[in-house]
Amino acid sequence: MKITLLAFGITKDIFGQRQVELEVPDSLEVGSLLSHLGQSYPALKDLASLRVAVNEEYAQSDHKIQANDEIVLIPPVSGG
16 A cells, blocks of 8 residues: 655655655554664664654554555654
């Protein structure tokens, strides 16, 4: 299935764009997606934390991604 990732902050810089389309296996879990992204974009592994939201809710690593889900990568944020 084809999914679209929305990237913000440092993840946008790592991808070189705000939106990335990927072809992934059906019933992919969030944890597997992060592993795949870490292989394709090694700089993601250097982030202290990286959260994933699916359909506007934080998702755990075992959450299954469905076609047409909105997937957002949320990088660590610092304030000041």
